[in-house]
Amino acid sequence: MLNNHPIHFYKTARLNLREGQSLAINEESNHYCVFYVSAGKGTLASGDQRIKAEEGKSYFLKDIGKLTTAASVLMSVYMLSWPKEGDILSGFLSDRLAEQAAPRMVPLWEDLQKWNKEKSISARCRFQSLLWDMLAILTDEVEVDTVEEAAELIRNSMSRPYTVAELASKANMSPVSFSRAFRKRTGMTPKEFLNTERMKAAKELMLQKKGITAKEVAQQIGLQDEFYFSRLFKSKEGLPPSIFMKRVKERIAVVSQLFLQDHLLSLGVQPVAAPSYPTVYPASSGVPSYLHQQLEGTMLLNAEKPFKPEDILLTQPDRIIKTPLHNDQLQNVLLSQQEAVHHLPLQQDWRQYLYEISSMVGCESRAEKIGKEIHCLECKVRDELCPLTKKGTWAVLWIRPEEIRLYGQGNHALLDLLFQGLGFQPHPDLHGEGYRIVSLKEIAALNPDKLLILWSHERDVWRAAQSPVWNKLRAVQTGEVYFPDSHEWDPWGPLGRKRLLAELPSSIVKGKLKA
Numbered sequence: 001m002l003n004n005h006p007i008h009f010y011k012t013a014r015l016n017l018r019e020g021q022s023l024a025i026n027e028e029s030n031h032y033c034v035f036y037v038s039a040g041k042g043t044l045a046s047g048d049q050r051i052k053a054e055e056g057k058s059y060f061l062k063d064i065g066k067l068t069t070a071a072s073v074l075m076s077v078y079m080l081s082w083p084k085e086g087d088i089l090s091g092f093l094s095d096r097l098a099e100q101a102a103p104r105m106v107p108l109w110e111d112l113q114k115w116n117k118e119k120s121i122s123a124r125c126r127f128q129s130l131l132w133d134m135l136a137i138l139t140d141e142v143e144v145d146t147v148e149e150a151a152e153l154i155r156n157s158m159s160r161p162y163t164v165a166e167l168a169s170k171a172n173m174s175p176v177s178f179s180r181a182f183r184k185r186t187g188m189t190p191k192e193f194l195n196t197e198r199m200k201a202a203k204e205l206m207l208q209k210k211g212i213t214a215k216e217v218a219q220q221i222g223l224q225d226e227f228y229f230s231r232l233f234k235s236k237e238g239l240p241p242s243i244f245m246k247r248v249k250e251r252i253a254v255v256s257q258l259f260l261q262d263h264l265l266s267l268g269v270q271p272v273a274a275p276s277y278p279t280v281y282p283a284s285s286g287v288p289s290y291l292h293q294q295l296e297g298t299m300l301l302n303a304e305k306p307f308k309p310e311d312i313l314l315t316q317p318d319r320i321i322k323t324p325l326h327n328d329q330l331q332n333v334l335l336s337q338q339e340a341v342h343h344l345p346l347q348q349d350w351r352q353y354l355y356e357i358s359s360m361v362g363c364e365s366r367a368e369k370i371g372k373e374i375h376c377l378e379c380k381v382r383d384e385l386c387p388l389t390k391k392g393t394w395a396v397l398w399i400r401p402e403e404i405r406l407y408g409q410g411n412h413a414l415l416d417l418l419f420q421g422l423g424f425q426p427h428p429d430l431h432g433e434g435y436r437i438v439s440l441k442e443i444a445a446l447n448p449d450k451l452l453i454l455w456s457h458e459r460d461v462w463r464a465a466q467s468p469v470w471n472k473l474r475a476v477q478t479g480e481v482y483f484p485d486s487h488e489w490d491p492w493g494p495l496g497r498k499r500l501l502a503e504l505p506s507s508i509v510k511g512k513l514k515a
Contacts (some may be wrong), residue, residue: 010082010131012116014109017042017067017075018485021457022282025065026081032090033061033081034138036109038102040075043068043282050282054185056105058097058138062090070283078109080131089135097138108134146171147185150178154190155197159222164190198222199236202229203297206245207272210316214241248272250361253317256344257303259287260321262493263354265294266370267363272315275303281488288488290499321357350413350492370494377501382422384505392449392480393427394418398435399456399464405435406443413491414454414500422504424452440469447473450480452508455487476513484511 026033036058044053046065069075115127150167168178198221205217218229234240253273254260261274276286284292286300299315301307320341347353358367398405409426410416411433418424427448475481484507490496
């Protein structure tokens with residue numbers, strides 16, 4: 001019986017996650033957990049599963065999980081956990097729980113938290129009553145995930161699409177109510193969603209099916225009129241299918257742990273295969289969000305593991321761009337296609353990659369134009385930042401869960417940009433290259449005038465700031481600590497560099513921490 005459990009058997013919490021932040025849940029896998037997203041959205045990863053975590057939805061987690069935010073808005077999550085030993089609740093729960101609006105659920109969660117903290121018998125009774133109320137709401141016989149199920153039906157039946165009336169019937173809703181609910185969840189009408197999915201499928205077919213024609217693509221996505229398909233594709237993507245297919249006239253696969261697809265895309269070439277980092281960018285298929293849409297149709301190879309030769313060969317590449325891989329990984333795929341492999345040595349400057357790739361694909365003049373454009377943008381940003389950079393010396397930190405990395409004066413794309421390109425003055429006692437793992441005491445001994453904290457999560461910065469040593473730092477005392485939202489800052493490619501430069505001035509100002 002629930003009454004046999006002490007109130008501290010159950011733990012409640014409310015957590016706020018900022019953009020790109022991740023939260024490990026049930027790390028020892030000895031608890032069950034229910035959590036509710038009251039605001040924002042993200043991705044929940046557990047085992048081999050990745051699902052969207054969205055506002056108004058609850059999730060039952062049986063094993064280790066990782067929650068990562070996706071949107072720029074703050075993500076708020078309520079959580080209830082309890083030990084598997086002695087559990088009596090899991091039998092009432094399933095992987096799919098009823099969706100409920102925040103105005104109904106938040107007061108309930110707040111009361112659960114309130115009475116969970118109290119120790120009296122009265123508090124225990126109130127907590128137990130509220131807990132059963134919440135379970136009743138979450139297990140209501142309501143249409144759970146009707147929109148997601150309808151969206152999946154649309155994706156899987158493009159050749160014979162369902163009507164709105166048919167989808168509404170499957171959701172036990174009227175067509176008007178269904179259309180309203182669908183638009184609220186997806187931001188599109190069912191027809192708009194169908195056409196969007198068709199265009200995604202069309203891009204994948206054009207990239208992955210060598211020699212396919214526009215007419216064949218149209219037929220495979222359920223459009224019998226090739227000319228209508230062409231008009232629809234152009235209205236959605238900004239260019240006709242014939243031009244899109246020219247982007248992959250020569251089929252290029254990137255076998256690298258660098259995002260060299262950034263350089264290719266900037267030159268107007270979309271690779272048929274390219275690296276991704278699913279745990280770093282879980283919300284955008286393993287690549288930075290600014291590359292996500294442009295890589296629709298590209299096979300994304302998991303660069304966190306050794307590449308599988310069969311995945312690369314499946315894309316039928318005409319040419320492979322390869323850089324040296326970590327741990328000297330051997331790729332058998334390259335042994336049978338040496339004549340098609342362009343070996344690219346690791347470079348010190350992003351432009352070297354751009355110019356060599358542009359020479360390979362015959363876009364040298366375009367690369368020169370890109371180089372000049374970014375140089376002008378760097379000069380503009382340097383002038384904007386001058387009031388901030390003209391006085392004082394800087395140190396750059398990455399505060400991680402298990403360590404603090406102090407970066408040196410160069411030999412790193414972002415450090416070179418800051419110290420050589422944008423006018424930041426490195427502390428003279430900084431080491432030369434790479435990074436060193438340091439303690440706060442060592443940072444205090446260095447005592448730079450200004451601190452720039454990059455790529456870090458808020459919880460790790462907050463933890464460091466609780467140390468008494470933190471408050472002794474000159475930069476902290478003078479209010480010269482800057483913690484911009486830099487999760488996706490990657491200046492190794494033209495698109496990433498432009499994105500970084502566009503965000504840098506305002507992000508640094510907004511990210512200034514109070515003394």
